Structures are given as structure tokens and as C-alpha cells.
Amino acid sequence: MDPEACRPEEKSRRRRGVILGVVAGLLLIVVAVVLGLTLRPDTATNTDPLKTTFIRRCEEFKRYDCEKLWGAFEQAYVGRDPCEVPREAYDPFIAAADFKPACNSLMFWSKTKDVVHNFTKNRDCYLTVEDTVLGSLLNGLTWCGKKGSNETFTTNCKGWRDCENNTVGSFWNRVSAAFADAACGDVTAMLNGTIATPFSPTSVFASIEVKKFDSSRVKSLNVVLVTEKSAVTNCTNTSLKDLQKELKQGIKYNCMEVTEAQIKECSSNPKISCEDCW
Numbered sequence: 001m002d003p004e005a006c007r008p009e010e011k012s013r014r015r016r017g018v019i020l021g022v023v024a025g026l027l028l029i030v031v032a033v034v035l036g037l038t039l040r041p042d043t044a045t046n047t048d049p050l051k052t053t054f055i056r057r058c059e060e061f062k063r064y065d066c067e068k069l070w071g072a073f074e075q076a077y078v079g080r081d082p083c084e085v086p087r088e089a090y091d092p093f094i095a096a097a098d099f100k101p102a103c104n105s106l107m108f109w110s111k112t113k114d115v116v117h118n119f120t121k122n123r124d125c126y127l128t129v130e131d132t133v134l135g136s137l138l139n140g141l142t143w144c145g146k147k148g149s150n151e152t153f154t155t156n157c158k159g160w161r162d163c164e165n166n167t168v169g170s171f172w173n174r175v176s177a178a179f180a181d182a183a184c185g186d187v188t189a190m191l192n193g194t195i196a197t198p199f200s201p202t203s204v205f206a207s208i209e210v211k212k213f214d215s216s217r218v219k220s221l222n223v224v225l226v227t228e229k230s231a232v233t234n235c236t237n238t239s240l241k242d243l244q245k246e247l248k249q250g251i252k253y254n255c256m257e258v259t260e261a262q263i264k265e266c267s268s269n270p271k272i273s274c275e276d277c278w
């Protein structure tokens with residue numbers, strides 16, 4: 001037998017072995033990478049779910065040092081009793097967020113949560129506080145600290161039923177004040193016309209936001225009173241007269257009754273220009 005005769009076969013068998021080894025190796029690497037990628041966020045979520053969400057939402061704004069913003073936020077409540085966080089504790093977060101809106105774009109609301117957010121999500125002409133860096137990072141979340149601990153907790157936190165200076169409530173009050181402080185030009189407020197008192201003195205809009213409107217920057221407040229077929233209130237309601245009286249001298253006031261159907265139509269039809277929504 002010619003010893004050379006079997007060499008090509010031998011060579012190709014060896015080559016096949018090497019290729020198989022390389023393929024198996026690559027497969028292992030791929031599996032390891034995929035496992036690593038899928039498992040890592042879980043681990044991070046378990047250590048601090050609030051921070052993970054905060055950072056992810058913050059990065060969408062593309063203008064912040066999100067770790068720094070988190071630090072400014074966290075110092076408000078970490079190591080504190082959840083009932084001893086006053087609004088001012090969030091001042092460093094407000095300063096770091098450095099919120100500067102476009103004039104004529106701010107949308108306030110009271111008791112119209114779903115309709116107003118559906119509207120601003122679909123149309124970019126107006127912003128609610130929950131659409132801005134001030135409110136969007138923590139929207140829908142719960143958090144608090146604990147005396148003697150450096151951790152953030154997301155369960156068993158105190159609320160309005162427990163105390164005035166609760167961790168989450170103080171945040172929303174502070175953020176609402178900052179949002180209203182920034183208001184300029186023509187300001188809009190979407191209020192609910194199917195309840196008896198659309199401008200309720202206990203609402204955040206009445207108790208915090210309206211009081212912050214600065215007449216040197218805010219030109220007008222335009223109330224959009226959302227009605228249905230069975231509207232309960234209209235623009236002549238006494239509570240709205242009270243709202244008008246609350247405004248500082250020089251701020252013009254308008255009120256329009258707009259059906260919910262019209263707002264939904266405007267939410268879903270970008271061909272209608274924002275000025276024509278009401």
C-alpha cells in the first residue's frame with residue numbers, strides 16, 4: 001500500500017475534527033454570552049430595581065449624567081424615616097434636573113389622568129409633568145429609605161394615609177411646584193367636567209401649581225373642561241370662578257368646554273393641528 005494514499009483522507013478527517021472543535025467552542029461562547037446577557041439584568045434588578053428603572057428612563061433624555069441625577073434624588077430619602085422627608089429634601093434633584101420647558105407647551109391636569117396622558121403621549125405639542133424629566137423617571141413607582149440603612153426600599157413605604165411628609169408624596173409636591181415654577185407663555189389645564197367641582201381646593205393643581213404661576217412669565221391660563229354627553233359642570237361653575245380669582249393680576253383666563261370624544265379624535269389623528277384640538 002502506498003502510505004501516501006491514505007493521507008488526504010487522514011488530513012481531511014483531522015481537519016473535520018478541528019472544525020468540529022472550533023464550532024463547538026464558538027457555540028459554547030455564544031451560549032455563555034447569551035446566558036450572561038439574559039441573567040445580568042435580573043441580578044441588577046434584584047439589587048436595586050428602582051435605580052435600574054430610573055437610569056434607563058433617564059438615559060432616554062440623552063442630556064444628563066444619570067448617575068449624578070440618581071445621587072441627587074437618592075440623598076433626599078436614604079437613611080431617613082419614610083415619614084420625615086419634606087419637599088425641600090428633593091431640592092438637589094430639582095436643581096440637577098435643570099428643567100427648562102418650551103413656552104406655551106405646559107399642560108396641567110386634575111382628575112383627567114388617562115385622557116390627558118393619552119393625548120400628550122400621541123401629540124408632541126403639550127407636556128404634562130409626567131412627560132418631563134421631573135416626573136417621568138419615577139412615574140408609577142414607590143420608594144423610601146429607612147433610618148440607619150443606606151438601602152432603597154420599594155415595598156411597605158408610607159403614603160398620605162400615614163403622614164404628611166411621606167417620601168413619595170413630598171416628591172410629587174416638590175416636582176409639581178418646580179413644573180409650575182417653569183411655566184411660561186400660554187399655559188393649559190385639562191380639568192374634569194363630569195364631576196361637581198372641577199377645580200378642587202385639595203388638588204395638587206389648586207393647592208400647589210396655580211399658586212406658583214408667575215405673572216411676569218405666564219401670559220394666560222386656558223382651561224380645557226373635558227365634558228361628556230352627560231356633562232355635570234360647565235365653565236360657569238363657581239369653582240372655576242374661584243380659579244380665576246386665584247390667578248395673579250396680569251394672567252389672562254379662558255375656559256373652553258371640549259368633549260372627550262373630540263380630545264380622543266385629536267389624540268389619534270395627527271392631521272388635526274394642535275391649535276384646532278379646542
Ligand SMILES: *[C@@H]1O[C@H](CO)[C@@H](O)[C@H](O)[C@H]1NC(C)=O
Nearest residue numbers: 084085086087088163164165
Ligand atoms: C413636614 O415638613 C415641613 C417642612 O417642609 C414642616 O414644616 C412640617 O412641620 C412637617 N410636618 C410634619 C407633620 O412633620
Ligand SMILES: *[C@@H]1O[C@H](CO)[C@@H](O)[C@H](O)[C@H]1NC(C)=O
Nearest residue numbers: 111112113115192194195226
Ligand atoms: C372625570 O371623572 C370621572 C369620575 O371620576 C371619570 O369617570 C372620568 O373618566 C373623568 N374624565 C376624564 C376626561 O378623565
Ligand SMILES: *[C@@H]1O[C@H](CO)[C@@H](O)[C@H](O)[C@H]1NC(C)=O
Nearest residue numbers: 047048051078149150151152
Ligand atoms: C451600603 O453600605 C454598604 C457597606 O457600607 C456597601 O457595601 C453598600 O454598597 C452600600 N449600598 C448602597 C446601595 O449604597
Ligand SMILES: *[C@@H]1O[C@H](CO)[C@@H](O)[C@H](O)[C@H]1NC(C)=O
Nearest residue numbers: 232233234235236237238257
Ligand atoms: C351651565 O350650567 C348651569 C347649571 O350648573 C346651567 O344653568 C347653565 O345653563 C349652563 N350654561 C351653559 C352655557 O351650558
Ligand SMILES: *[C@@H]1O[C@H](CO)[C@@H](O)[C@H](O)[C@H]1NC(C)=O
Nearest residue numbers: 196197232233237238239240
Ligand atoms: C360648582 O362649584 C361649586 C363651588 O365650588 C360646587 O359646590 C358645585 O357643586 C359645582 N357644581 C355644580 C354642578 O354646580
Ligand SMILES: *[C@@H]1O[C@H](CO)[C@@H](O)[C@H](O)[C@H]1NC(C)=O
Nearest residue numbers: 114115118119122264267268
Ligand atoms: C387613546 O388614544 C388612542 C389613539 O392613539 C385612542 O384610540 C383611544 O381611544 C384613546 N384612549 C383614551 C382613554 O382616551
